[in-house]
Amino acid sequence: MMSSSTSRNSQTRMPKRTHSVKEALESSEGTRVTILGWVATKSSVGGIKFATIRDGTGYIQVACKKNNVSDRAFEEFERAGKESAIAVSGSVREDKRAPGGKEISVSDFVILAPSEKWPITRSAVRGSSSFLYDKRHLTIRGRKASSVMRIRAEIVYAAFDYFVSNGFTLISAPTIVQNAVEGGSTLFDVNYFNRKAYLSQSAQLYEEAAIAAFGKVFIYQPAFRAEKSKTSKHLTEFWMIEAEQAFAGQEENMRLQEELVHAMAERVIKNRSEDLRALGRSFKIPEIPFPRITYDEVREISVKSGIAFEWGEDIPTEAERLISKRFDVPFFITGYPLSARSFYHMTEETNDKVTKSADLIAPEGYGEIATGGQRIHDYDTLLRRIEKQELPQESFDWYLELRKYGMPEHSGFGIGVERTTRWFCGLKHIRAASLFPRTISRLKP
Ligand code: 4AD
Numbered sequence: 293m294m295s296s297s298t299s300r301n302s303q304t305r306m307p308k309r310t311h312s313v314k315e316a317l318e319s320s321e322g323t324r325v326t327i328l329g330w331v332a333t334k335s336s337v338g339g340i341k342f343a344t345i346r347d348g349t350g351y352i353q354v355a356c357k358k359n360n361v362s363d364r365a366f367e368e369f370e371r372a373g374k375e376s377a378i379a380v381s382g383s384v385r386e387d388k389r390a391p392g393g394k395e396i397s398v399s400d401f402v403i404l405a406p407s408e409k410w411p412i413t414r415s416a417v418r419g420s421s422s423f424l425y426d427k428r429h430l431t432i433r434g435r436k437a438s439s440v441m442r443i444r445a446e447i448v449y450a451a452f453d454y455f456v457s458n459g460f461t462l463i464s465a466p467t468i469v470q471n472a473v474e475g476g477s478t479l480f481d482v483n484y485f486n487r488k489a490y491l492s493q494s495a496q497l498y499e500e501a502a503i504a505a506f507g508k509v510f511i512y513q514p515a516f517r518a519e520k521s522k523t524s525k526h527l528t529e530f531w532m533i534e535a536e537q538a539f540a541g542q543e544e545n546m547r548l549q550e551e552l553v554h555a556m557a558e559r560v561i562k563n564r565s566e567d568l569r570a571l572g573r574s575f576k577i578p579e580i581p582f583p584r585i586t587y588d589e590v591r592e593i594s595v596k597s598g599i600a601f602e603w604g605e606d607i608p609t610e611a612e613r614l615i616s617k618r619f620d621v622p623f624f625i626t627g628y629p630l631s632a633r634s635f636y637h638m639t640e641e642t643n644d645k646v647t648k649s650a651d652l653i654a655p656e657g658y659g660e661i662a663t664g665g666q667r668i669h670d671y672d673t674l675l676r677r678i679e680k681q682e683l684p685q686e687s688f689d690w691y692l693e694l695r696k697y698g699m700p701e702h703s704g705f706g707i708g709v710e711r712t713t714r715w716f717c718g719l720k721h722i723r724a725a726s727l728f729p730r731t732i733s734r735l736k737p
């Protein structure tokens with residue numbers, strides 16, 4: 293029998309956990325288990341009291357009958373409010389009606405940390421559009437929010453597995469930097485001991501230095517963009533997985549992205565199908581190779597559909613959404629004009645206005661999830677580009693200097709973790725793909 297205490301928290305002797313919820317659901321009829329977790333729901337039918345307990349590995353129904361437990365345990369079971377941390381002991385019973393097909397007949401129950409009346413109520417949620425995110429520190433316990441985060445984690449594990457087993461070395465890079473990688477308009481300033489510094493938009497330039505040491509590298513770290521508009525696909529802080537390879541051009545780069553996304557999808561479907569189900573999301577592993585469409589074709593379709601933009605401009609969000617909705621598999625948009633791209637992009641041999649780069653676009657309207665391309669590896673070409681775009685040469689001197697010492701053809705890409713999670717999970721807004729999102733209007737919690 294477990295012992296309990298009437299004090300709030302610290303005095304409670306915590307019973308020893310024998311099973312996680314997942315293990316309990318996998319064990320056979322009659323197995324004695326002690327589970328530590330939280331009360332997700334409570335109900336009663338006739339004289340039997342029910343609760344659903346979750347512990348991060350799953351949900352299990354427990355049933356408490358007055359005659360089967362001590363008065364103390366029954367009283368604690370009745371008193372345990374939603375989100376109380378509890379210990380429950382009992383035996384596993386097959387029950388077709390229970391979610392997961394198993395139920396625990398309670399023999400003992402202890403409140404380890406009580407919960408006040410749970411503030412996330414329907415009327416509170418209805419009363420304020422930002423309530424769920426104001427209370428994000430609590431709402432992340434919800435079934436959908438936690439399913440999204442488990443899928444997100446699986447996407448990242450898949451990337452690590454994929455890169456490690458394909459000879460890529462994990463590197464790190466500073467997030468306090470001196471220069472813009474992706475243009476100056478979305479830079480966050482940092483006062484760095486009275487010098488101007490910025491939060492990094494991408495680790496790409498550091499990866500380019502690292503490939504000469506390691507050949508193939510990848511990185512997983514936050515990126516920062518002072519995005520001034522409210523959209524369903526922009527965060528101000530997000531996580532990026534980036535990879536860079538020496539002796540590889542844009543074709544190899546696109547193949548790498550296809551394989552990576554395929555590996556992510558395969559792993560999520562293998563390990564997180566229950567979470568996809570909780571989200572009501574049907575999601576298939578996309579077949580390789582992914583379709584390709586050119587910038588010019590996108591422009592033509594957009595113009596015909598009434599979304600006009602000049603050749604050379606970036607593809608407007610509405611046009612990207614329109615094209616994305618026409619596909620049910622991810623696809624590349626190739627042949628971006630140099631004028632819509634960052635300074636480091638290599639151009640086609642036959643056309644110096646078109647870059648060797650592509651965006652990887654998720655289907656169903658989710659839009660861009662990755663951008664990649666081949667970089668300029670020639671010193672003079674890069675110097676001319678930096679001059680032409682009037683970039684501050686002194687902060688790029690080290691990046692330029694790399695081109696003096698054996699810099700071969702190379703390419704790479706960055707894929708947004710929250711963008712990918714949003715697509716996999718079928719989320720309306722990207723903030724749901726971040727545990728504690730940062731947007732133009734949100735800095736708390
Ligand atoms: O397309 P971006 O700006 O490309 C780069 O930063 C390259 N230097 C990457 C590289 O080649 N190593 O950003 C890459 C990806 C986007 O495709 C998108 O998925 C994500 O990062 N991303 C954002 N995600 C959320 N909120 C934002 N504001 C994002 N900006 C970019």
Ligand code: MG
Nearest residue numbers: 651660662663
């Ligand atoms: Mg991009």
